[in-house]
Amino acid sequence: MSQCIVANESRVLRHIIRRIVERRGFEAVEARDGPEVIDLFQAGAPGLLCIDDALPDIDGVSVLRLLRAEQAASILPPTIFTYVENDQILLTRALAAGAQALVQKPFTASQMDAALMKLSA
Secondary structure (H helix, E strand, O other): OOEEEEEOOOHHHHHHHHHHHHHOOOEEEEEOOHHHHHHHHHHOOOOEEEEEOOOOOOOHHHHHHHHHHHOOOOOOOOEEEEEOOOOHHHHHHHHHHOOOEEEEOOOOHHHHHHHHHHHHO
């Protein structure tokens, strides 16, 4: 079973996303902040990242940049980036940092499922 890092400062949103990705066959591990994402990533290569922009300590885009810098091939696993504001500069930065799917909050389970299906296609 492939691992998914679910990174969000909200315990409720982590739980919701966890349930969605576990239904898709992933083993979910949760991170509350940017440094915890980095630690979990270094502990074992996940098959999926679901990372929020508004993480404490290190924001989501910066975490993606740091993880890519650490990877030999600069390639991240499939990554879903969640965000609140529809800021084109932020979204462009997220995509450039390695996100492959963007999901705006608040989201529905079907929107998250659609992002997961996009990444598995």
